[in-house]
Amino acid sequence: TCEQTPTGPIETTMCDYETIESVNDDLYAQLHDLVATPFFKYFRADLYRECPFWDENVLCMNKDCAIATVEEEVIPEKWRSKALSSVERAEHRESLPGCYYRDSDFCFLDDETEGDYVDLSLNPERYTGYIGESAHRVWKAIYEENCFGQSEASLTASHKGNGPVVLPDTMASVLRIDGQEPAEQCLEKRVYYKVISGLHASISTHICHEHLDPTTGKWGPDLQCYVNRIASHPERLQYIYFNTVLLLRAVARLGPYLSAYDYCASGTHEEHTATVEKMNKVIEIADFAGHFDETVLFRGEQADIVKEEFKQHFRNVTRIMDCVGCDKCRLWGKVQTSGVGTALKVLFEMDEKALDPKTNANLLQRTEVVALINTLHRFTESLHAVADFRRLWRAANATD
Numbered sequence: 040t041c042e043q044t045p046t047g048p049i050e051t052t053m054c055d056y057e058t059i060e061s062v063n064d065d066l067y068a069q070l071h072d073l074v075a076t077p078f079f080k081y082f083r084a085d086l087y088r089e090c091p092f093w094d095e096n097v098l099c100m101n102k103d104c105a106i107a108t109v110e111e112e113v114i115p116e117k118w119r120s121k122a123l124s125s126v127e128r129a130e131h132r133e134s135l136p137g138c139y140y141r142d143s144d145f146c147f148l149d150d151e152t153e154g155d156y157v158d159l160s161l162n163p164e165r166y167t168g169y170i171g172e173s174a175h176r177v178w179k180a181i182y183e184e185n186c187f188g189q190s191e192a193s194l195t196a197s198h199k200g201n202g203p204v205v206l207p208d209t210m211a212s213v214l215r216i217d218g219q220e221p222a223e224q225c226l227e228k229r230v231y232y233k234v235i236s237g238l239h240a241s242i243s244t245h246i247c248h249e250h251l252d253p254t255t256g257k258w259g260p261d262l263q264c265y266v267n268r269i270a271s272h273p274e275r276l277q278y279i280y281f282n283t284v285l286l287l288r289a290v291a292r293l294g295p296y297l298s299a300y301d302y303c304a305s306g307t308h309e310e311h312t313a314t315v316e317k318m319n320k321v322i323e324i325a326d327f328a329g330h331f332d333e334t335v336l337f338r339g340e341q342a343d344i345v346k347e348e349f350k351q352h353f354r355n356v357t358r359i360m361d362c363v364g365c366d367k368c369r370l371w372g373k374v375q376t377s378g379v380g381t382a383l384k385v386l387f388e389m390d391e392k393a394l395d396p397k398t399n400a401n402l403l404q405r406t407e408v409v410a411l412i413n414t415l416h417r418f419t420e421s422l423h424a425v426a427d428f429r430r431l432w433r434a435a436n437a438t439d
């Protein structure tokens with residue numbers, strides 16, 4: 040199972056596995072350079088909020104769960120909160136009175152005036168030892184958001200219990216998804232599940248690829264971890280490809296906007312030009328491979344209701360990130376749910392006019408651009424790791 044590469048069309052996209060395979064090495068290399076630039080490596084997030092759904096007292100004390108934040112003085116001046124005028128700060132807070140979050144269609148973003156800056160390049164997403172009840176409760180709550188057709192109140196109430204978490208063998212089984220009752224599954228619900236399951240699979244791939252061997256104390260890929268979590272569930276790998284296409288499509292649609300964006304962090308023209316050059320290479324690949332027909336979703340009589348529900352559920356997922364009991368996992372959870380939320384917004388909320396950088400120069404906040412590109416980088420890194428696991432599998436079986 041580990042060696043097989045999926046082939047043919049990637050369901051609900053207009054792209055095939057072979058196309059993604061053919062571009063991934065180059066795409067990953069370009070993104071790897073891009074996320075190391077000052078514009079993309081600093082991410083601001085408020086990491087110490089209360090969990091809004093249940094009493095979460097678990098705090099992962101392993102040193103690998105911890106993150107190092109960056110002093111504000113290190114951050115280019117124009118992004119510091121002090122650089123925002125008092126009027127801007129008040130406007131930020133008033134946009135959702137009494138609430139910390141700012142609503143951005145498919146996700147709640149942390150207020151840009153609150154929280155700490157983190158250098159993502161110094162805090163890689165990898166195995167942290169965050170396991171057990173707390174992690175399982177968060178994943179369970181995220182999958183339960185897939186229950187369309189219920190009211191928001193009953194959904195959020197369903198997360199509130201503090202009893203033991205009983206996990207199904209696979210989350211799809213409790214939700215009766217993935218071909219179990221295909222006639223009853225609307226396309227939007229299937230897409231929602233793929234997005235979440237693909238994100239989960241991508242995080243698991245990173246955990247398995249950068250794993251700590253407790254006996255030797257060394258970091259490295261753990262093939263058995265990958266076989267158990269991903270390879271023995273082929274659909275999970277397929278959903279990593281699916282998310283990659285979805286994010287590439289968002290980047291392709293944003294092409295002119297991202298090319299015209301001001302990436303100047305230190306004020307030098309060279310820095311901006313170098314970042315734009317790297318971004319243009321990514322956009323070129325996204326134009327070639329990011330084929331996803333967003334117009335097939337949210338059609339028909341119930342379209343507006345389904346879309347509103349989809350948005351509410353995904354927004355809840357971004358809030359559930361405050362319940363993750365490990366700082367580094369919470370950081371990357373926030374980056375990636377914001378990145379996917381931004382892609383969904385670009386695909387489902389914006390027409391060509393809205394995407395035009397001339398008429399809509401402030402289309403996205405810096406946080407959204409940083410999250411989108413870092414999330415695409417995470418998924419392409421997962422596919423890169425998958426290629427590595429295939430090689431390890433072949434080597435292990437050749438010597439048997």
Ligand code: FAD
Binds near residue numbers: 368
């Ligand atoms: P889990 O990954 O916890 O999965 C729980 C159950 O979900 C499984 O038993 C299975 O039934 C089902 N399932 C698993 N994968 C899928 C899938 N792709 N699709 C559908 N169903 C699935 N740990 C780290 O070490 N580093 C991190 O950076 C990190 N980040 C995290 C970020 C978030 C947002 C969360 C919630 C957790 C994070 N964790 C991280 C914890 C990690 O994801 C696992 O929960 C942990 O390693 C325990 O794994 P597990 O094998 O018990 O199964």
